[in-house]
Amino acid sequence: MTYGFDTLQVHAGARPDPATGARQVPIYQTTAYVFRDADHAAALFNLQEVGYIYSRLTNPTVAALQERVATLEGGAGAVCCSSGHAAQIMALFPLMGPGLNVVVSTRLYGGSITQFSQTIKRFGWSAKFVDFDDLDAIAAAIDDNTRAVFCESIANPGGYITDLDAVAAVADKAGLPLIVDNTSATPYLCRPIEHGATLVVHSMTKFLTGNGTVTGGVVVDSGNFDWSASDKFPSLSAPEPAYHGLKFHETFGPLAFTFHGIAIGLRDLGMTLNPQAAHYTLMGIETLSLRMARHVENAEKVAAWLEGHPAVEAVTYAGLKSSPWHDRVARICPKGAGGLFTVALKGGYDACMTLVDSLNLFSHVANLGDTRSLIIHSASTTHRQLTPVQQTAAGAAPNVVRISIGIEDAKDIIADLEQALAKASA
Ligand SMILES: *Cc1c(COP(=O)(O)O)cnc(C)c1O
Numbered sequence: 001m002t003y004g005f006d007t008l009q010v011h012a013g014a015r016p017d018p019a020t021g022a023r024q025v026p027i028y029q030t031t032a033y034v035f036r037d038a039d040h041a042a043a044l045f046n047l048q049e050v051g052y053i054y055s056r057l058t059n060p061t062v063a064a065l066q067e068r069v070a071t072l073e074g075g076a077g078a079v080c081c082s083s084g085h086a087a088q089i090m091a092l093f094p095l096m097g098p099g100l101n102v103v104v105s106t107r108l109y110g111g112s113i114t115q116f117s118q119t120i121k122r123f124g125w126s127a128k129f130v131d132f133d134d135l136d137a138i139a140a141a142i143d144d145n146t147r148a149v150f151c152e153s154i155a156n157p158g159g160y161i162t163d164l165d166a167v168a169a170v171a172d173k174a175g176l177p178l179i180v181d182n183t184s185a186t187p188y189l190c191r192p193i194e195h196g197a198t199l200v201v202h203s204m205t206k207f208l209t210g211n212g213t214v215t216g217g218v219v220v221d222s223g224n225f226d227w228s229a230s231d232k233f234p235s236l237s238a239p240e241p242a243y244h245g246l247k248f249h250e251t252f253g254p255l256a257f258t259f260h261g262i263a264i265g266l267r268d269l270g271m272t273l274n275p276q277a278a279h280y281t282l283m284g285i286e287t288l289s290l291r292m293a294r295h296v297e298n299a300e301k302v303a304a305w306l307e308g309h310p311a312v313e314a315v316t317y318a319g320l321k322s323s324p325w326h327d328r329v330a331r332i333c334p335k336g337a338g339g340l341f342t343v344a345l346k347g348g349y350d351a352c353m354t355l356v357d358s359l360n361l362f363s364h365v366a367n368l369g370d371t372r373s374l375i376i377h378s379a380s381t382t383h384r385q386l387t388p389v390q391q392t393a394a395g396a397a398p399n400v401v402r403i404s405i406g407i408e409d410a411k412d413i414i415a416d417l418e419q420a421l422a423k424a425s426a
Pocket residue numbers: 083084085086109111112152156181183184202203204205206215216217368
């Protein structure tokens with residue numbers, strides 16, 4: 001029998017501890033694991049047997065979390081790492097190389113835009129930014145050196161919803177994997193693999209942990225991509241010198257990307273998630289559906305109230321009928337459009353600064369996906385490094401604040417916004 005989402009978020013990946021019977025997943029606070037004997041050690045190092053060697057690569061607490069997230073996303077396997085940004089590098093690393101590029105959406109988390117437009121150049125990689133509502137433009141941007149297509153499901157910060165099925169079809173036609181950042185939606189609201197995604201990445205820092213305690217990331221592999229269909233992905237299809245010529249895809253099949261992520265990615269890049277963080281995230285995921293349902297319920301109420309406020313120019317929440325992306329909600333994220341949206345104020349930049357300074361219940365922080373309601377003026381903070389054109393394209397124009405709606409009482413969230421908007425428009 002197959003369990004439902006609410007059952008899996010509590011149980012997937014977790015069994016009573018074989019040594020003690022402990023019901024909750026123990027925090028295996030250990031660096032290394034004792035080998036049974038010399039042959040066992042050799043087999044582990046040759047990837048002939050799966051087991052624990054050293055916690056930079058694998059750890060039982062982290063492994064439970066990997067299995068849980070992979071299960072909730074409907075993937076074949078997952079690799080946890082130290083942050084959402086680490087997950088993006090871990091996802092691209094086996095695919096890319098000097099001179100190669102990734103085609104990415106203009107609508108991304110501000111830090112991802114910086115990572116893709118600036119930092120990856122140091123590896124000789126590059127990114128081509130395209131409006132993902134323009135499918136022809138995506139196809140036109142793909143060239144012989146493209147190795148992946150990257151977007152967010154519900155895009156940060158504007159409440160834009162990507163037509164994942166359509167984008168996946170473009171990537172598929174070009175023989176390329178589609179990587180979807182599912183941070184804002186979580187697998188409760190959207191399951192990108194069902195819409196054709198090859199890999200799903202998360203900042204677990206946000207809704208998955210859900211309470212602002214952890215920095216973490218994960219790469220989930222659908223197991224559906226044929227890495228050997230072309231010669232474009234030699235890290236996965238060709239002999240690996242560091243493992244005596246082993247071919248990951250041939251040897252591990254649908255788990256090739258996951259094994260590569262551990263045996264090469266974590267081993268050599270070292271962006272490892274620690275077991276304590278994995279424990280917090282496992283606990284957070286136990287209540288994921290309950291929290292997301294409340295985030296959505298509150299966001300719908302608050303966004304509708306804000307849309308009717310005289311100081312407000314616009315609210316970009318796909319849950320509102322006025323949103324150009326409202327008709328994608330039912331297909332892409334049927335349980336709701338998430339807890340994140342932006343609000344444009346008629347009073348411009350200065351009104352946004354006053355609003356942020358006048359709120360009491362909201363926290364002014366560079367974070368999202370917390371149980372608490374959060375706000376940030378992106379143009380003066382997270383999107384500060386971007387040009388005004390990039391800011392506007394990313395939904396972070398100077399008169400826009402980004403709001404992450406918490407799970408408090410909706411009436412209290414609205415009352416706080418009401419008193420602060422009165423000051424901002426005075
Ligand atoms: C926060 C975030 C990231 C980066 O994650 P970190 O855990 O902060 O490294 C990437 N993508 C999205 C959509 C995010 O919200």
